[in-house]
Amino acid sequence: MLTRLISGDTPRSPVLAALLGAILVALMFAPFLFPGVRALDTAATICIFILLVASYDLLLGYTGIVSFAHTMFFGMGAYGVALASIHMGRSYEALITGTVLGAAAAALFALVIALFSLRVRAIFFAMITLAVASAMAVLVSQLFQITGGEDGLTYRIPRELTPAFRLGEIFDTRINGRILNYYLVFFSCLMLFLLLLRVVNSPFGRVLQAIRENEFRAQAIGYKVVLYRTTATCLSAAMAALAGSLYAIWLRYVGPDTTLSFEIMLDVLLMVVIGGMGTLYGAVLGSVIFVLAHNYLQNLMGAGAEMFQNIPILPDLINPDRWLLWLGVLFVLSVYFFPTGIVGRLRANR
Amino acid sequence: MTQTLLETEGLSVRFGGHLAVNDVSCQFHAGELTAIVGPNGAGKTTYFNLISGQIRPTAGSVRLLGEDVTRVSVADRCQRGLGRAFQLTNLFPQLTVLENVALVMQARQRKGFSLFSMASAHVEVTRAAMAVLERVRMDTLRDQKVSELSHGNQRKLEVAMLIALDPLVYMFDEPTAGMSMDEAPVVLDLISELKHDSDRTILLVEHKMDVIRTLADRIIVLHNGELAADGPPAEVMASDIVQEAYMGKELEHV
Numbered sequence: 001m002l003t004r005l006i007s008g009d010t011p012r013s014p015v016l017a018a019l020l021g022a023i024l025v026a027l028m029f030a031p032f033l034f035p036g037v038r039a040l041d042t043a044a045t046i047c048i049f050i051l052l053v054a055s056y057d058l059l060l061g062y063t064g065i066v067s068f069a070h071t072m073f074f075g076m077g078a079y080g081v082a083l084a085s086i087h088m089g090r091s092y093e094a095l096i097t098g099t100v101l102g103a104a105a106a107a108l109f110a111l112v113i114a115l116f117s118l119r120v121r122a123i124f125f126a127m128i129t130l131a132v133a134s135a136m137a138v139l140v141s142q143l144f145q146i147t148g149g150e151d152g153l154t155y156r157i158p159r160e161l162t163p164a165f166r167l168g169e170i171f172d173t174r175i176n177g178r179i180l181n182y183y184l185v186f187f188s189c190l191m192l193f194l195l196l197l198r199v200v201n202s203p204f205g206r207v208l209q210a211i212r213e214n215e216f217r218a219q220a221i222g223y224k225v226v227l228y229r230t231t232a233t234c235l236s237a238a239m240a241a242l243a244g245s246l247y248a249i250w251l252r253y254v255g256p257d258t259t260l261s262f263e264i265m266l267d268v269l270l271m272v273v274i275g276g277m278g279t280l281y282g283a284v285l286g287s288v289i290f291v292l293a294h295n296y297l298q299n300l301m302g303a304g305a306e307m308f309q310n311i312p313i314l315p316d317l318i319n320p321d322r323w324l325l326w327l328g329v330l331f332v333l334s335v336y337f338f339p340t341g342i343v344g345r346l347r348a349n350r
Numbered sequence: 351m352t353q354t355l356l357e358t359e360g361l362s363v364r365f366g367g368h369l370a371v372n373d374v375s376c377q378f379h380a381g382e383l384t385a386i387v388g389p390n391g392a393g394k395t396t397y398f399n400l401i402s403g404q405i406r407p408t409a410g411s412v413r414l415l416g417e418d419v420t421r422v423s424v425a426d427r428c429q430r431g432l433g434r435a436f437q438l439t440n441l442f443p444q445l446t447v448l449e450n451v452a453l454v455m456q457a458r459q460r461k462g463f464s465l466f467s468m469a470s471a472h473v474e475v476t477r478a479a480m481a482v483l484e485r486v487r488m489d490t491l492r493d494q495k496v497s498e499l500s501h502g503n504q505r506k507l508e509v510a511m512l513i514a515l516d517p518l519v520y521m522f523d524e525p526t527a528g529m530s531m532d533e534a535p536v537v538l539d540l541i542s543e544l545k546h547d548s549d550r551t552i553l554l555v556e557h558k559m560d561v562i563r564t565l566a567d568r569i570i571v572l573h574n575g576e577l578a579a580d581g582p583p584a585e586v587m588a589s590d591i592v593q594e595a596y597m598g599k600e601l602e603h604v
Contacts, residue, residue, distance in 0.1 A: 007468050195466075203461045203469050206445075210453050213442040220402065220440075221515060222428035222457040231463070 005194060007201040011281060013346040020281060023288055027186060031179045032171050038295075044182055046291045047189040048247045053271045054196050054283035055239035060269075061277035062200055063232045064212035065122060068265055069129035072136045073110065073237040075259035077102035077244025079140070079147065082254040085155040092158055099245040103238040110237035114230040137260050152255020157181075161249065185246050192242060197280050199235065208232055209278075267294075274334050276341020285342045293330065298323045353380045354416075355551045356432075356519050361400055361410035370396045372575040373410070378519065381548035383541075385562045385583075386555045387592075388572035394555045395437060397572060398521055401553075402434045403427045414519070429457075433517025437524050437555070439504045443497035447488060447507060450496055451479040454514040479514065486510040487536060502533040509537050513544070520544060520552045526561070541565060563587075 003010065011017040026033060030043035052074055059065045080102025081095055088094035113132060117125040140147045147153065159165050161184065165177030173179075199205055207228050210218045219225055248254050258264075267290060275286025302320040309315050318326075338345040356378040363371045371393045378384055386394050399405040401412055403424040411420045419427055428434075442450050455475045456462060470476070483489040486506050496504065509525050522541065526534040542565055544552060556562055562569065562583065569586040571579040578591045586592055 004468075008470050198468065199465050201469055202465050202467055203456045203472060203475070204463055204465045206449060206453060206456070206469050207462045209445060210442050213444055214440065216404075217436075217440045217442065218453075219424045220404075220428060220434060220436075221454050221511065222425050223462055224423070224425045228462065235465075 007194075007198045009197055009201050009280070013343075016281060016343060016346045019346075020284060023284060030186075031182060032173050035173065037178075040178065040182055042291060042295050044185050044250045045295075046288055047186050048243050048250065049268075049271065049287040049291055050284050051189045051192050051196075051246070052240055052243040053268055053275070053287050054193055054280045055236045055243065056268050057272050057277065057280060057283050058196060058200065058208075058232060058236045058239070060272055061279065061282070062205060062212060063208040063229060065118075065229060065233065066126040067129045067233070067236075068126060068262075069110075069113065069133040069136075070236075070240050070268055071260055071262070071265045072129075072133040073106040073240035074244040074247070074264070075136070075140070075254075075256075076106045076109070077241030077246075078248040078254040078259040079153075079244075080105065080241070081245045081248035082153045082155055083146070085157060086153065090156040090158060095157065095245075095249060098248075099242065102245055103241040106237040106241035107234040110234045111230065114233040118226055118229045118233070133260075133262075133265070137256060137262070140260060141256055148255070150256060152253055152258070154253050157249060157252055162252075181250060185250050188246055189243070192239060193280070193284075196239060200280060204228070204231075212278075270331055274331065274338075274341060276338075276343030276345075279341070279343045282341045282343040289342075293327055297327060301326065352382070353549075354378070355380050355414070356401070356553075357413040357416075358397075358401065359411050359413065361397070361407050361412065363396060363400060363405055364408045370575050371400060371407075371572075374572070374575075374577045375410075376570060376577065376580065378551045378553060380551055381545075382567050383545050383552040383554060383565055384568045384570060385566035386553060386570055386572060387557075387562065388578070392572040393575040394572055395523060396575075398434065398523055398553070398555065401519075402432055402521060428515070428517070431518030432521070433512050433515040433519065434521040435508050435512040435523060435525060437527065439501075439508050441496045441504060441507060441511070444495065446493050446495055447483065447499070448476070448479055448492040450507060451482055451510055451514050452476060454511050455479045455482075458515065482510050482514045485513065486540065502529050505529050506533065506537060509540060513540065518550055520550060522552070522554045522556075524555055524557065526556075526558070538565065559587075 011020055027043055027047060031040055034043065056070050059067050077099065081098035084094040084098030084101065088097065113128055117128040141149050159177065161177050161181040163176050163178040167175040169175065207218065207223055211225050211228055215225055244259055247259065251258065271286035271290045272283065274289060275282030275284065298320045301318045301323055304318045305315040305320065354377045359375050361371060361374045362369065374397060386397065388394055396405065400407050403422065407420065411418050413419065414430055414432060419430065442453065452475050455478045456472065459475060461472060461475065480489060480492070483492060486509065488503065488506060488510065491499065491503065496507065499507065505525065505528060512520060525537050525541065529537065538561060541552065541554070544550065554565065566583050568581065569583050570577060571586060571592055573591065579586045579589050
């Protein structure tokens with residue numbers, strides 16, 4: 001039953017299995033284990049990024065396609081929900097319509113980009129996605145009548161998903177709409193992640209890996225490589241859009257900085273590489289580590305700086321303002337010591 | 351006369367100023383094993399590339415079962431029955447032996463676009479792939495990564511992939527190159543087994559004369575991209591052109 005759920009893709013390392021189990025439990029009971037608005041926000045962000053990074057790994061790790069437009073698709077889902085909520089009013093229909101239209105638009109865009117560029121060399125695809133994503137980011141900030149420009153959009157979602165909605169108490173934790181919203185995010189991400197896991201372990205997923213390994217031979221045994229690449233691109237884009245929709249439902253705000261920025265694209269790339277390319281469990285570990293570091297490294301460094309305030313230089317080095325530097329160091333070290341990512345490292349130690 | 355499966359007509363390709371294959375017209379019949387010989391650089395592999403579609407010709411045509419496939423893609427030619435094994439091993443190194451063969455099987459069974467089923471749930475793909483691995487005596491290596499296989503086993507897997515395709519036209523490009531003395535006979539036995547299947551045709555590029563003598567029904571000689579001789583083995587081997595251009599060279603090597 002469990003192996004069917006994870007499509008037979010077992011962790012193949014006791015440490016990895018334990019880590020994944022711990023992450024699953026922590027996320028599943030996050031509202032009860034980690035009280036506080038900020039903790040819940042971190043947990044929801046982790047869920048959404050796991051889905052976003054996993055969908056990116058379908059392209060980068062499994063098919064060997066480099067795309068820089070992934071946050072554009074993420075943004076399409078998010079803006080879909082935002083625009084639908086504004087124009088259709090506060091309702092579940094708006095959320096569903098926005099989500100479906102966002103995912104459809106993302107898949108369509110991906111299809112057009114793929115058909116234009118995947119026939120030729122893979123590098124063109126990377127360049128074209130970069131160009132299209134930049135153009136889209138500029139467009140969104142210019143069309144402020146529609147998109148709110150740099151300020152982004154705020155909108156109202158159904159009351160049951162907001163903190164104002166109160167249900168009662170379980171284990172000393174107040175159950176409010178925010179927690180319901182969290183579980184909507186959590187279970188959607190879990191299901192979509194399992195779906196992606198199924199796709200990469202399907203006959204289709206096997207063909208994608210074959211294309212990554214040896215495109216020439218994949219063709220010679222009868223696979224139309226362009227069709228497979230295009231399908232993978234569209235699927236990955238639609239999944240990214242769904243992650244974006246969930247993010248928009250969670251934040252009740254969309255703006256270029258939270259969904260479209262190139263910084264997020266780089267973060268996603270780093271999460272895939274740190275976790276391990278070509279395995280969706282890498283997306284889980286990468287996202288958890290990165291989002292935690294992003295949210296808590298500054299605090300940790302602040303505490304450290306205070307602790308060592310009597311020692312020269314050291315407090316300056318771990319001044320909270322330098323957190324990005326240390327994140328960079330962490331990244332370099334992890335790529336140096338784990339070139340196949342954390343998952344690759346854990347599996348090799350078997 | 352038996353059925354003509356494959357035919358090339360005036361097939362030529364030019365790389366810059368060099369005519370790599372020059373006006374080669376040839377027919378390949380069902381139930382026949384044709385050895386293609388010629389010195390290095392004679393255009394044997396290029397001729398193969400033209401037939402299987404990796405290279406487009408500058409002139410001439412390729413016909414499969416009477417149908418012109420000159421403009422057809424590599425993948426489509428393969429689905430229509432042109433199967434090829436490569437001279438330089440050309441596999442999926444990070445996948446397992448079984449996955450490599452299963453990829454061929456699921457291509458034949460048109461299961462590539464099955465997105466939401468587990469690959470391991472397609473029992474008939476796995477079973478068919480295992481049957482091929484048993485034929486080449488590699489079934490015990492099923493879960494090995496291909497990159498970890500010995501060179502000889504990689505060559506054998508290369509042949510297994512072609513057998514798994516079960517094409518109308520088998521194209522072997524030096525299938526035993528680099529194999530040890532005890533590995534080569536396994537592959538050669540397989541090829542001679544395929545010969546008995548009378549509705550297929552086999553094209554074999556090979557350097558080893560003893561192999562050709564025992565397997566070939568017919569030999570064609572390519573020399574400087576041109577068809578220099580074509581006929582039964584005894585006749586072709588005795589001809590001047592082979593003595594001079596091919597055997598002569600072979601002797602020099604020794």
